Amino acid sequence: MKINRFKIWAVAASFAITAPIFAQGAPNAEEGKKLFDANNCGSCHALDKKLVGPALRGVHDRHSNEWLIQWVRNNKKFRESGDADAIKLYNDYGGAAMNIYENLTPAQVLDIVEYIKTAPAPAAPKTDTAVTSSDAPVTDPTTKYVLLILLAVFSIVLIVLARVRNTLKRIAAEANPDEYPELANKGSFMQRNLPAFMSKMNPTVLGLIVTTLIAIPLGIYGFNFANTEVGVQKGYAPTQPIAFSHKLHAGELEIDCKYCHSTVEVSKSASIPALNTCMNCHKGVQATEKYNGEISPEIKKIYAALDYNPEELPGKQFGDNPAPVRWVRIHNLPDHAYFNHSQHVVVGKLQCQSCHGPVQKMEVIQQWSTLQMGWCIDCHRNSGIDVANNGYYAALHDKAQKDLKQNQNNSKYFGPDGKVKITPAMNGGLECAKCHY
Ligand code: HEC
Ligand code: HEC
Ligand code: HEC
Ligand code: HEC
Ligand code: HEC
Ligand code: HEC
Known part of the structure; x- marks a missing residue:
């Protein structure tokens, strides 16, 4: 993490020096990549794979620059203006709607197009469909449990073998008391320590009974575990890069879920808001009272991600080095399953909470259902x-x-x-x- 941030700042610094050169010039792919990430385009688009929206490679061959600018900045207005291509595209995608990005200038849209144009074809395409391109490894607990069960079985086998060995020793001692004085006439370990009826049992049989008694519940547990828990991320609540609280925003401030998850009624996916949505409030709201007049460090992260400097004059506040915030994706169905939000929320009239639980009370959001x-x-x-x-x-x-x-x-x-x-x-x-x- 530290290194990444250092890199980002290093790039930022070098860019601050070279930026003026590009300011008026040709579209800039590097810039485009940053804008692509910062606006979470990747939550719906990959270059070589259809996600919620089309694979974007070659998009400049399909549309003119003018068309792309209008589409990306406000596809809704563009469609309403009657552009046939735009309407057809929208219908082809079953009415899955793309967000509005009026925050992007036409030049910035062209930067993104340039990035798409020049991005190298992947050697091994990344199939990460993350809303948020999460890099967090998902720990699979199965291996641990398999190992524990194996360990238990091995210990039991060892105990049985040790018993057998002792019995043999004891028999030898009874036959030949001089060689094993410590064992002779004292009875076996089991005769000394177990109730009378068990001590008469053949140690191997006893060992097997004990093994079975331990193995059955372990087996049942393992089977159930494999059936219900493996791959299930219920309760998964990773730490996010910004300490965003649903309890505060959706609960106490009563901001409508759809204000941020704006595509939930019109699309398959609910989408994660772009940081510009946060800025509607956080340009002003800085929680300074809590930090002795300083801007909250968490809100500073939003500013850093957007390369926003509140000290600058209006018009100059947004620099051109946004760095993406990588929210860790929580919910993730396997690729073979299809789930559609608008179907459930609009047609089925379900509340978000019937599937996501009491989100408005969650300080850190978690996966509520299996x-x-x-x-x-x-x-x-x-x-x-x-x-x-x-x-x-x-x-x-x-x-x-x-x-x-x-x-x-x-x-x-x-x-x-x-x-x-x-x-x-x-x-x-x-x-x-x-x-x-
Ligand atoms: C919430 C999902 C979503 C996000 C986020 C999103 N898009 Fe889209 N985009 C779509 C969908 C869906 C379509 C297909 C048309 C439709 O259904 O509206 C599309 C279409 C496009 C097209 C036309 C592609 C073609 O093959 O004709 C371009 C270009 C595009 N998006 C660029 C972007 C850029 C750039 C961003 C980020 C600034 C972005 N999109 C963010 C969902 C999204
Ligand atoms: C102020 C904006 C905002 C509001 C309002 C909001 N959310 Fe979110 N939501 C976010 C952000 C940002 C994330 C990603 C960061 C995180 O996971 O905490 C997120 C993440 C989520 C996730 C997890 C996404 C994943 O990665 O799988 C769910 C589910 C969710 N929100 C549901 C809701 C529901 C339900 C409501 C209304 C009760 C709501 N949100 C209100 C901004 C918002
Ligand atoms: C409708 C307005 C609104 C929107 C939109 C909004 N917030 Fe907030 N946010 C607030 C208010 C009000 C506070 C409380 C500030 C305080 O404690 O003084 C707050 C507090 C926070 C804090 C806690 C600050 C601290 O250190 O105590 C964080 C972090 C935060 N917001 C992140 C976000 C993010 C990320 C988004 C976008 C996904 C977002 N907010 C969208 C109004 C909003
Ligand atoms: C019928 C159950 C159900 C309802 C109702 C529901 N969701 Fe979801 N939600 C899911 C499932 C399942 C996923 C995982 C989807 C996937 O991985 O493709 C999900 C994923 C999400 C995500 C992660 C991003 C994404 O789109 O995959 C967010 C954010 C989210 N839901 C928000 C909401 C909000 C806000 C509402 C209410 C307006 C809502 N959900 C209503 C089941 C539901
Ligand atoms: C209501 C939606 C729904 C229906 C109907 C449905 N499935 Fe599934 N199925 C899912 C989801 C969601 C998953 C992924 C669950 C997971 O990862 O545990 C899944 C997973 C699976 C898997 C993979 C099992 C695994 O553990 O990953 C198979 C095989 C499967 N379904 C077969 C079927 C068959 C056959 C039918 C018809 C008889 C069917 N499904 C009907 C939603 C559905
Ligand atoms: C809390 C209840 C609930 C859960 C959980 C739920 N659904 Fe649904 N689902 C509904 C309702 C209600 C409808 C009816 C709306 C409709 O017919 O479109 C529906 C409809 C659907 C349809 C359309 C069926 C049709 O014939 O049109 C699909 C597909 C679907 N759900 C998939 C899923 C998948 C996949 C999951 C799990 C990941 C899931 N649902 C979880 C309540 C739920």
């Missing part, structure tokens, strides 16, 4: 959908009402209150292809 297939399926089997007032379900609701009239409480649509009950499962929510690519 995100396992069984978790999805359980909810699809059990949760009722408010179909009566939902246009999406009009046809199904009619059908269900008819069925309910005919079959009364034998109808599969019969709910506990005698009214129509429809679950996502009845609407195809258990079909493999709905959730798997």
Whole structure:
């Protein structure tokens, strides 16, 4: 971390010296890369792989510079202006919406385009779909447990062998008391230490019984563990590069989740806000009272990331060396599973909290649910959908009402209150292809 930061500052320093040369000149790829990272474009785009949005390599062949500037800065306005390409692109992506980036100047957009144009093709493409390009290793606890179980089994085998050896010694001692004075006539370790009936048992048999008694619960534990815990990141709450608190922002300040996770209603992905969203408040809010008049060190990190200097005159405050904040991605379904936020939040009318838990009380955000297939399926089997007032379900609701009239409480649509009950499962929510690519 230290080295990275040092590097960033080293680059920053060298750049501060050379920046004026570029200021008016040709688009700058290095600059573009920084802007790409700082604005979290990578949460939806990779160069060579389709994520939420298209793979961006070759985008300059598909569109003119003028088009790209308008698209990136405000794709919504651009579409509304009637540009056919823009509308088609949007429709091709099933209405997944891209953020608005009016904070970027046209020249900065061209810097990004230059970066995309000149980026070397990857030798081994990085398949990290991170919202946040996390580098944090995810520790897999399985290995540890397998080792523990092996250790237990080995210890037991050793104990059994030791018993066998002692018994042999004892037999030898009984036959030949002079050679083993300390063992003769004293009885075995087990005869001395175990109740009478057990001491008569063959030590090997006893060893096997003990082994089984220990191995069965361990085995069951291991099996359950492998079934329920492996790869499950429930409770995962990594330390983030900026101590951002949902408890404060979503709870006490009551900022709407959608203010920051702005694509959640229109897109598959909820997205992590760009730091410019934070600046809507934190240009002014600096928590200075807490730090003897100094700007909060955590808020300084936002400024550093945007290369923002509050001391400068307006218009000169934003430097041109933003450095990305690498939020650690928490939720991450495997590639073969498909999950869509807008489907659940808009059509299904679910609250964020039904899946993410009481986020507004979390100082550090964590993964609340297992995100396992069984978790999805359980909810699809059990949760009722408010179909009566939902246009999406009009046809199904009619059908269900008819069925309910005919079959009364034998109808599969019969709910506990005698009214129509429809679950996502009845609407195809258990079909493999709905959730798997
Ligand atoms: C929340 C996800 C999201 C983010 C963040 C995002 N995009 Fe997009 N982008 C999309 C989607 C989705 C499309 C496809 C069109 C649509 O559905 O609106 C797209 C389309 C594009 C296109 C047109 C690509 C083509 O092949 O025609 C460009 C260029 C682009 N984005 C650049 C950017 C840049 C630059 C950034 C960062 C400043 C960015 N995007 C951030 C989702 C995103
Ligand atoms: C002021 C902006 C803001 C608001 C309001 C906000 N969030 Fe966030 N959220 C963030 C940021 C920034 C991150 C990434 C940093 C982190 O993980 O703490 C994040 C991360 C998350 C994550 C984890 C993302 C991952 O990596 O998997 C979830 C889930 C989430 N927010 C849900 C919510 C919900 C639900 C609400 C409303 C109750 C909400 N957020 C309100 C800014 C916000
Ligand atoms: C709607 C306004 C608003 C937005 C948007 C907002 N914040 Fe805040 N934030 C506040 C307020 C108000 C405080 C409390 C300041 C205080 O304690 O004096 C705060 C406090 C903080 C603190 C704690 C500072 C400290 O040292 O006590 C951090 C860190 C922070 N915000 C980060 C962020 C980040 C990162 C984002 C963007 C993802 C963001 N905020 C978006 C209003 C906002
Ligand atoms: C039906 C359950 C469900 C609901 C409701 C839900 N989420 Fe999610 N959320 C998920 C799952 C599952 C993921 C992991 C998606 C992935 O990895 O592709 C996720 C991921 C996220 C992320 C990480 C970034 C991303 O898009 O992958 C954020 C941020 C987030 N959710 C915010 C929200 C907010 C804000 C709401 C409410 C407006 C909400 N979620 C409602 C299940 C849900
Ligand atoms: C808290 C309850 C809940 C959880 C958890 C949940 N869903 Fe859903 N899901 C719903 C509801 C309600 C709908 C109905 C909305 C609709 O039909 O579009 C739905 C609909 C869907 C649909 C569309 C079905 C259709 O026929 O149109 C898909 C696909 C889907 N969910 C995938 C998932 C996946 C994948 C997960 C787990 C990662 C998941 N859901 C977790 C409640 C949930
Ligand atoms: C409601 C959504 C949903 C439906 C329907 C669904 N799956 Fe899944 N499935 C998931 C999710 C989410 C995962 C990833 C869970 C995880 O990583 O633990 C998954 C994982 C899997 C896996 C990998 C197992 C693993 O542990 O990684 C297989 C195999 C699978 N599903 C097969 C199926 C088959 C076959 C069907 C149809 C009978 C089906 N799924 C229906 C959501 C669904």
